[in-house]
Amino acid sequence: MTSATSLFSPVEADLHILADNLKQLVGNDHPILSLAAEHLFGAGGKRIRPAIVLLVSRATMHDDITPRHRRLAEITEMIHTASLVHDDVVDESETRRGVDTVHSLFGNRVAVLAGDFLFAQASWYLANLDNLDVVKLLSQVIMDLATGEILQAVNSFDVDISMDTYLQKTYYKTATLFANSSKAAGILSEVSPETAENLYEYGRNLGLAFQIVDDIFDFTSSADTLGKPASSDLKDGHLTAPVIYALEEKPELKTLIEEEFEQAGDLEKALALVEDSKGIQRSRDLAAYHAKLAVEHMSQLPSSPTRQTLIDMADYVLSRLN
Template identity: 35%
Template sequence: MAGAIEAKRDGAVTKDRGEGALSRLTALVAQDLEACNRVIVERMHSPVALIPQLAAHIVAAGGKRLRPLLTLAASKLCGYEGERHIKLAACVEFIHTATLLHDDVVDESALRRGQASANALFGNQASVLVGDFLFARAFQLMIEDKSLEVLRILAAASATLAEGEVLQLITQNDLSSTEAQYLEVIEGKTAALFAAATRIGAVVADRPKADAEALDAYGHNLGVAFQLVDDALDYSAEQARLGKTVGDDFREGKITLPVLIAFHEGDEAERAFWRRTLEEGEQTEADMAEAQRLMARHRCIERTVERAEFYGDAALKALESFPENEARAALAEVVRFCIERAR
């Protein structure tokens, strides 16, 4: 994969290298990330005590700040030396966090990254309302930036993100869903915010439209690859051995690419299994193991990761118009991080 994704390696070594790629990106923008985190903490404040309490729970339990990291790194790639990207990176994180709060309510999730979800601790009503609060904070940050172009990009991404989640809700439990519909879902619910996060790096730096479009393409393709791998990992036996949560998509009846591959290539008995468990929602304790067995039989996880590599290649291609430097190398290595999670 254009030198970024190498052949099969030992799982632990691969994981370490993938994490190392993200660590290098984090180190590259360390000061900016610290400033971004300060903005996040400051803007979570509210005299209504439950708001910062609940917001702090999900932000503290959050992942690796990948989306704001992309905004900070894209700005650095474009040679930006101001401070606008700090608040905009926080804005991107607020949009992402708000959607997590809403998603957990819609999905009735009790866990988020192995910990109790906000809705499990504080209730659905509070989670939805605090999600709304974070969306409002995000738009306040956009307005403070005073750029109609930034506002257009992030507002459009927010709308597309919501459309992707609604489309996923419509296709849930429906095995007649097509691969095209599945890709439309992940382009909406994941890739749109990745693309916006990177595109605004070129906008704040006042770079030509071609650079903004290249970073948009990088973020979009990276986002698709990221979600494809996430969907593959939901059925990964290796993840289970590592103590990671698996089977959430299966229990919720989400129609992802691994499922579509297994369903369309399975015999009638296998299709009946998927109809019972995903369409009818009738699941037993043994069904997850059976789902993993069927996935292994048809190499669904490997084939999904291969699709992710295709989009990863496209992300790397989009960076080629920029000069070779530390920021470009770090952004290229993020592709490795996103895909090697499944190795």
């Protein structure tokens, strides 16, 4: 499997600059929030979202990318990180990427404030890009992230959730940042409206594929691989693609979910039913469908090593399942 590190070699130097800048952007005015942010930005992760912004920037510029492109990549990572901090509080997760979460180290109050702080800083730097279209796109992302969390909460343990609702929630929680930051990078490069729309669709479909693969991992990977407890989505009542498909085949799964796994062993029974269904394979097919759509929206960009890397990203997302 191609690693994210080798895949991002065209923007490797850009990502090193980004890592240094992120810690400087947070500043030292608020020691506890700065400490929390430094812990977050030092926790690893593949930096997939800012890497895509940088790749799109390089694929759409004839000359070198501008400081505004770099700042957009940094803003993208700040928004993503802020959303993770809030997600961990809501989900009561003790670890992420194999390290302690902010709320487990500093408490919920600091974690919520740290997330708010990063969202606020991202918004301030966003405004300073002086591009209203880009401001609108990334502001929409912040609204979408909150909408996705609400949608997930209200559909908890809902066995009647449709695939359309699941994909809508997946867009809000994950794909919106891929989509709108890709389009924003194109706008900073002054691409045509048609190309900007293709960049949006590339990011949207890549983000959907990425999250569907993550949702499959919840059933097929260990806690060490995931960086969080395995099967946590189902346990918390978050019904993802493998479960929605499995419900079509396994009526007994519906009862277990509706009763919220109240008896000992119920969760294990539910997991066995999902694994015994076509749910995981059908979810793989769904992820492959969206990855293919993402690639199709790259065809309008001029041929270049960075465009090829964006195309290869779709294969990388799917290859994580191998």
